[in-house]
Amino acid sequence: MAVTRMRFRGTDGSTKYLDLAKALSLQTRKLHRQKMIYTVLGGFFVDGNGKRININVAPNTWPVKRAVNRSFKVWRKMISKTLSESEGMTTGKWNDFKVYLNSAMGAGSTMNPVDASGLNLYGTTPEWDYSTFTTADPDGDPNNPPDQFDIHIVGPHASSGSGNDVDYSRVSALQSWVDSRATPDETEPSNSPAGPTDPLANLFDAGDVSDDRMEIIETEGDKPPYDVDQMFGNAQVSANSNNLMRVSVAQPTTATSVAMVHGFQALCGLVQLHFPEDPGAWELVLDVESNGVKF
Numbered sequence: 001m002a003v004t005r006m007r008f009r010g011t012d013g014s015t016k017y018l019d020l021a022k023a024l025s026l027q028t029r030k031l032h033r034q035k036m037i038y039t040v041l042g043g044f045f046v047d048g049n050g051k052r053i054n055i056n057v058a059p060n061t062w063p064v065k066r067a068v069n070r071s072f073k074v075w076r077k078m079i080s081k082t083l084s085e086s087e088g089m090t091t092g093k094w095n096d097f098k099v100y101l102n103s104a105m106g107a108g109s110t111m112n113p114v115d116a117s118g119l120n121l122y123g124t125t126p127e128w129d130y131s132t133f134t135t136a137d138p139d140g141d142p143n144n145p146p147d148q149f150d151i152h153i154v155g156p157h158a159s160s161g162s163g164n165d166v167d168y169s170r171v172s173a174l175q176s177w178v179d180s181r182a183t184p185d186e187t188e189p190s191n192s193p194a195g196p197t198d199p200l201a202n203l204f205d206a207g208d209v210s211d212d213r214m215e216i217i218e219t220e221g222d223k224p225p226y227d228v229d230q231m232f233g234n235a236q237v238s239a240n241s242n243n244l245m246r247v248s249v250a251q252p253t254t255a256t257s258v259a260m261v262h263g264f265q266a267l268c269g270l271v272q273l274h275f276p277e278d279p280g281a282w283e284l285v286l287d288v289e290s291n292g293v294k295f
Helices: 019-027 061-085 172-178 209-221
Strands: 001-009 015-020 035-047 053-057 148-152 158-160 165-172 246-248 256-259 265-269 270-274 282-289
Touching: 001 015, 001 019, 001 172, 015 019, 019 035, 019 282, 053 265, 061 172, 061 265, 165 172, 246 256, 246 265
Parallel strands: 148 165
Antiparallel strands: 001 282, 015 270, 035 256, 035 265, 035 282, 053 246, 053 270, 158 165
């Protein structure tokens, strides 16, 4: 087990984001691929004002992981196809698949680790480009350029325009996956008998108890125990819902300014730090398992 302790420091209560793969790459001077599941073993949060911090991540469910994998395959196919058509071109040495957590995450809200005095661990800002997807442009019309967009994991697409003239600035990996697949029927046909009115089913019926049983067999369990086209990660689009999963809460007090952070896992190492109230100056220290788990 290789554990890296990282310190993050803020001065206000605006919502912040962590990209643990980026932070690990910067601090350890080695590329840590983002498309992994990173484990935070624990840590502590310090705030002299005693304000609470909520720590949220993408839902660690099979549809969300399937959606990210689909986006990765599309990105890899785009890169491979372009290179095959361009003799002599190669990718950058540190080129890698990178996505955002949600549509609100951006470069300005993503934090880098700092040293014990609160200073940056670098001289010039390191490069960490999130993957850009570019649609095909068969006509080459400069007045109608191809769409270019980034990918975020949860929530709805971010776009402008309407109808056939929609320009995407961000595409939701989960929503795109949902839209690309056939969802189960709301009511699955049962393999039970035709019901109490079928003459053969009633051939040996000495009473109506079998009718009652067949009615139960036919109606119970004929619908899935989940919404067929909405799920944890894309079900809510209101301003008060962010489709993320709460994995830890730290609540210091004015008397005891240090609170422990629970361990958790973060899909693609992406974490949201949300403050219900402005804490003022604060710091967060996390122990991160450096070797992520593939999915």
